[in-house]
Amino acid sequence: MLLLMESLVSKDLKVRYKRSIMGFAWFLLKPLFSMVVYYFVFTRILRFGGAIPHFPLFLLTGLLPWNFFSSSLTASTSSLLDNHRLIRSIYFPRMTLPAAVVAANLIHLLLALCVLEAVLLAFGRTPGLSILLVIPALLLFTMMTVGIGMLLAVGNVFYRDVKQFVEVLLLAWFYSSPIIYPLDSLGIDIVGSQRLLGILKWNPVSGFMEIMHSVMYAGVAPRAWCWLSLSIWSVVFLAAGAAVFRRMEPVVVKEL
Amino acid sequence: MERGRIVMEDVTLDYRLYHDRAVTLRETMLNVFNRKTTTEHFRALDGVNLLVEPGESLGLIGGNGAGKSTLLKILAGIYRPTSGRAETGGRIASLLDLGVGFHPDLTGEENLMLNGALLGLDRAGMKKLVPEIAEFAQLTRFMDIPVKYYSKGMFMRLGFSLATAVDPDVLLIDEVLAVGDASFQEKCYRRIWEFRERGKTIVFVSHDMKAVSRLCRRVVWLKDGKVVLDGEPGMMISEYLESSRRHAPETGTSPREWGTREVWFDSVTIRNGDGVPARTFRRGEKLVVDAVVKSRMPGPVEGVVFGFSIHRNDGETIIATNNLEMNQPLLRVDGSCRASMEIVLEPREPGTYLLGIALTDPVKSKDYHWRDYFYPVTILEERRDPPLLLSGAVWKQE
Structure with missing residues (x-):
C-alpha cells in the first residue's frame, strides 16, 4: 500500500511537469504570483495590509498552505472519475487515489515551505524552536485534507455538481479563513467585529493558518485554541472521510 | 483459502x-x-x-x-x-482491459514500474521483470519512449505482457x-x-x-x-x-403485432397483379395489399396513415414508407372501410422477404395497428430469354 502510494505520487510529480519550461519551479511561482497580486490589491488599492509588517511574507505563510489545500481538494474531487477505467479493471486499494493526490501536493508544500523559511531568515526573522511545531500541525492538516478529499471524491461520482461546487466553496472558504489577514488584534481592523472574529476561529482551517502564522512568521508559540480546533477538525474529517469512503466503495465502483 | x-x-x-x-x-x-x-x-x-x-x-x-x-x-x-x-x-492477474494503468506521458519503463505497484509487486521484483516484459512484448527498443507514441498494437502488447508477467x-x-x-x-x-x-x-x-x-x-x-x-x-x-x-x-423476425387497435386491420389479403391472392411474385409484378379497416371510435377517424415495410429475412429493413410520405391521400375510417395499396417492386435479389403493414397517426403520435414481419413474400427468379446478348466480337490476324 505504501509502495503503491509512493508510485502514484511519483507518477503525479513526473506527469505534472512534463513539457513545461518552468517545470518544478511552478510550485513556488504560483503562490509567489498570487502573493504579489494580493500585496498590491491590499496595500495599494484596498489599503489594509499596511499595519502588518513584512506583509508579503505574512501573505506567503498563509498562501502556501492554502494553495496545497485548495489544489489537493480540487484534484482529489476528480481522482476517482479520472481513473474509472483503472478502477473497473483491476483491484487495488482505491483509497490511495485521493490520498496520493494530497501526498503529491504535500511534497510541493514542504519544498515551498523550505524556500519560504530561507526568505524569512534573509529578512531577519530567525525562527525559534517553535518552528518544529510545523511538523505536527502539517500532519494534522494533511489528515484533514485527505478526509475532505475522500468525501468530495465519493460525492463527485454520484453528483458531478460537486466539482463545480468545490470551486465556489474554496473561494468562500479562502476569504473566511485567516490567510490574508490575522485573527489577532490587527485582524479586528480588517474583519470589523470581535464577534465575527470569534466565529471565524471555528473555521476548520483557521487553527492551522494561525499556527503557521505564529510559528513561521511571528516566531511565537501558537495559542491553545488553534491546536484544539485543528485536532478536532482533523480527526472528524479524516474519520468521516474514511468511513464514508469505505462504506460507499462497492457502490462507487459500480457507479463509475 | x-x-x-x-x-x-x-x-x-x-x-x-x-x-x-x-x-x-x-x-x-x-x-x-x-x-x-x-x-x-x-x-x-x-x-x-x-x-x-x-x-x-x-x-x-x-x-x-x-x-x-x-x-x-x-x-x-x-x-x-x-x-x-x-x-x-x-x-490474481486480471486481463479485463489491457494497459489501463498506463499514463500516455510516461515511458514504457516508467509505466511498468508504476503498474507493478498497482499489481502489488515490490520495486526490486518489478525491476527484475522489466526486461522480460519488454522482450515478450517485442518492445525492448522502445522502453524509454512515452507510451503515447506507441501504436495501438504496441500498447496492447505491453499491457498483455505486464498483466501476465506477475506469475x-x-x-x-x-x-x-x-x-x-x-x-x-x-x-x-x-x-x-x-x-x-x-x-x-x-x-x-x-x-x-x-x-x-x-x-x-x-x-x-x-x-x-x-x-x-x-x-x-x-x-x-x-x-x-x-x-x-x-x-x-x-427474437429477430418473428411476426409481431401491436397497437391501440382504435383503428385496426380486420382482414388483409395480398394479391398479385391479376387480383388473385398470392405470396409469390414475378420480377416487376404488382403486389396489392387489400385490407378491410375498421374503427371502434365514435365518428370518423381522419388522417390515418397506411404504411408498409419490407425486411430481409434477417430483419434488416429495406423499404419502409406510407401514403403520407408518398403524398397520397390519407384514410378516413368511419366504422369500416376498404383500403388497398399497390406496390411495384424491382428486386435486385430474388428471395423471400417479410412484408409488414401499419396504421398510424403521426400527428397524434398514435400507433393504431402494426403487423411487423407478418407476410412472407417471395420474389421469383425470372428466366430471361435469351440469357445472353452479343454486344460485339472481333477477329484479328497479324
Whole structure:
C-alpha cells in the first residue's frame, strides 16, 4: 500500500511537469504570483495590509498552505472519475487515489515551505524552536485534507455538481479563513467585529493558518485554541472521510 | 483459502439503472425539483454458485448481458457481491482491459514500474521483470519512449505482457486476446497455455467458441445472470450454439403485432397483379395489399396513415414508407372501410422477404395497428430469354 502510494505520487510529480519550461519551479511561482497580486490589491488599492509588517511574507505563510489545500481538494474531487477505467479493471486499494493526490501536493508544500523559511531568515526573522511545531500541525492538516478529499471524491461520482461546487466553496472558504489577514488584534481592523472574529476561529482551517502564522512568521508559540480546533477538525474529517469512503466503495465502483 | 481456488456461493449483484425520462428542458427542470428520475435495480447475477479447483481452466459463455464480465469483475475483487460470498485464492492477474494503468506521458519503463505497484509487486521484483516484459512484448527498443507514441498494437502488447508477467495463481481473461498481429496472438495463446500446463487456474470469457474449446476443460454457460449449464466444453458449446440458432430468428423476425387497435386491420389479403391472392411474385409484378379497416371510435377517424415495410429475412429493413410520405391521400375510417395499396417492386435479389403493414397517426403520435414481419413474400427468379446478348466480337490476324 505504501509502495503503491509512493508510485502514484511519483507518477503525479513526473506527469505534472512534463513539457513545461518552468517545470518544478511552478510550485513556488504560483503562490509567489498570487502573493504579489494580493500585496498590491491590499496595500495599494484596498489599503489594509499596511499595519502588518513584512506583509508579503505574512501573505506567503498563509498562501502556501492554502494553495496545497485548495489544489489537493480540487484534484482529489476528480481522482476517482479520472481513473474509472483503472478502477473497473483491476483491484487495488482505491483509497490511495485521493490520498496520493494530497501526498503529491504535500511534497510541493514542504519544498515551498523550505524556500519560504530561507526568505524569512534573509529578512531577519530567525525562527525559534517553535518552528518544529510545523511538523505536527502539517500532519494534522494533511489528515484533514485527505478526509475532505475522500468525501468530495465519493460525492463527485454520484453528483458531478460537486466539482463545480468545490470551486465556489474554496473561494468562500479562502476569504473566511485567516490567510490574508490575522485573527489577532490587527485582524479586528480588517474583519470589523470581535464577534465575527470569534466565529471565524471555528473555521476548520483557521487553527492551522494561525499556527503557521505564529510559528513561521511571528516566531511565537501558537495559542491553545488553534491546536484544539485543528485536532478536532482533523480527526472528524479524516474519520468521516474514511468511513464514508469505505462504506460507499462497492457502490462507487459500480457507479463509475 | 487455497491458492488458485475460486468459490462463489449464492452470489447476487445488482446495478442501479437510471432512467432519465426528461425530454424537454421544462421536464428536466421539474425533475431536478421533484427528483423524479426513476432508479431501477438490474440484477446482473442471480444466485450464482461456482466452485473452481486450482488448475482448472474454465470458459464462461453466454449472450451479451448474461453477466459474464460482471462475474469476472467479482472474481477480480473489483465488484463486491450485493449478497452471497465470493472468494478467489492467491494472486490474481486480471486481463479485463489491457494497459489501463498506463499514463500516455510516461515511458514504457516508467509505466511498468508504476503498474507493478498497482499489481502489488515490490520495486526490486518489478525491476527484475522489466526486461522480460519488454522482450515478450517485442518492445525492448522502445522502453524509454512515452507510451503515447506507441501504436495501438504496441500498447496492447505491453499491457498483455505486464498483466501476465506477475506469475498469478488465477488468470482472469475477458475477450482481450485480440492483441496485436496474428503472430503475437499466437504468442499470447502459448503463454496462457503455459499457465494452464503449470497448473494455474484460468477463467476465460469469450464469444469465440473455437478459442474456448481450445483453452478450456470446463465450460459454464450463463444466461440472465444464472448458470444454465456447467460441464465439458464440446457438449456445452454445441448446446449453446444450437440454442442461439434456435432463438435468434424468433427474437429477430418473428411476426409481431401491436397497437391501440382504435383503428385496426380486420382482414388483409395480398394479391398479385391479376387480383388473385398470392405470396409469390414475378420480377416487376404488382403486389396489392387489400385490407378491410375498421374503427371502434365514435365518428370518423381522419388522417390515418397506411404504411408498409419490407425486411430481409434477417430483419434488416429495406423499404419502409406510407401514403403520407408518398403524398397520397390519407384514410378516413368511419366504422369500416376498404383500403388497398399497390406496390411495384424491382428486386435486385430474388428471395423471400417479410412484408409488414401499419396504421398510424403521426400527428397524434398514435400507433393504431402494426403487423411487423407478418407476410412472407417471395420474389421469383425470372428466366430471361435469351440469357445472353452479343454486344460485339472481333477477329484479328497479324
